[in-house]
Amino acid sequence: MNDNSGFTLIEMLAMIIILGVLVTIGYISIRSVLDRGHDNYYNSQENMLLLAGREYFADYRSKLPKEIGETSTIPAKTLINESYIDSIKDVNKADCDFENSIVTVQKITTRDFQYYVTLICDNYKTDNDDIKPVITFTPSSKLSEDYINVIIKVTDNEEVASFRYVITKDGETYDDSNYNTYNNEIAIKLTEVGDYKIIGYAIDNKGNRTTISSGNYIIN
Numbered sequence: 001m002n003d004n005s006g007f008t009l010i011e012m013l014a015m016i017i018i019l020g021v022l023v024t025i026g027y028i029s030i031r032s033v034l035d036r037g038h039d040n041y042y043n044s045q046e047n048m049l050l051l052a053g054r055e056y057f058a059d060y061r062s063k064l065p066k067e068i069g070e071t072s073t074i075p076a077k078t079l080i081n082e083s084y085i086d087s088i089k090d091v092n093k094a095d096c097d098f099e100n101s102i103v104t105v106q107k108i109t110t111r112d113f114q115y116y117v118t119l120i121c122d123n124y125k126t127d128n129d130d131i132k133p134v135i136t137f138t139p140s141s142k143l144s145e146d147y148i149n150v151i152i153k154v155t156d157n158e159e160v161a162s163f164r165y166v167i168t169k170d171g172e173t174y175d176d177s178n179y180n181t182y183n184n185e186i187a188i189k190l191t192e193v194g195d196y197k198i199i200g201y202a203i204d205n206k207g208n209r210t211t212i213s214s215g216n217y218i219i220n
Helices: 009-059 076-081
Strands: 071-075 102-107 113-118 134-138 142-144 148-155 160-169 172-176 186-190 194-204 209-213 217-219
Touching: 009 071, 009 076, 009 102, 009 113, 071 076, 076 102, 134 194, 134 209, 148 160, 148 194, 148 217, 160 186, 186 194
Parallel strands: 142 217
Antiparallel strands: 071 102, 102 113, 134 148, 148 186, 160 172, 160 194, 194 209, 194 217
16 A cells, blocks of 8 residues: 655645745735835934924024025034934934935025935935926917917926916016915916016925926917
């Protein structure tokens, strides 16, 4: 009588494959949990650094940028030395890079400022966003004997902070909106006879800037 209670080669290979899949899934799951934990930790450090930077510039308002679009920075080292924040550690409890970890403040309207941080540790660096806002004019140009409606829209991969448009008519400044926080698309109605252009300016919440001109809008 044959004893068939042992594993065949095919059964053993199948078990090895299944175990390999289970180990891989377990590793990916654990790695994902650890990565989320690291991200949450560094996000909290970034938020504390941001608050410290805000407090610093609230105390030293003379160091705020004066012109719209300009920036000022303060390194984490200064914030730590002046007791605005405790020493920042990475997940392994080692000091982060205090010289190159900074808080940046940017003037985005005549009265508004935005703040963002760059945190650099041994195994972490704040993601840099260098994608500029996109400004579109609809229509991009037009010839009319009556009036022209123009819609200006600004989009960004994250968030648009502020926007300004300048309308020129026959080569002279006709209207200037100045910088304002951007909430929605802007509608402009041109009614007088003339040759118009619109220049749009935008700043996103990471300090990237865009300037673009429309085509000609001619009412004759």
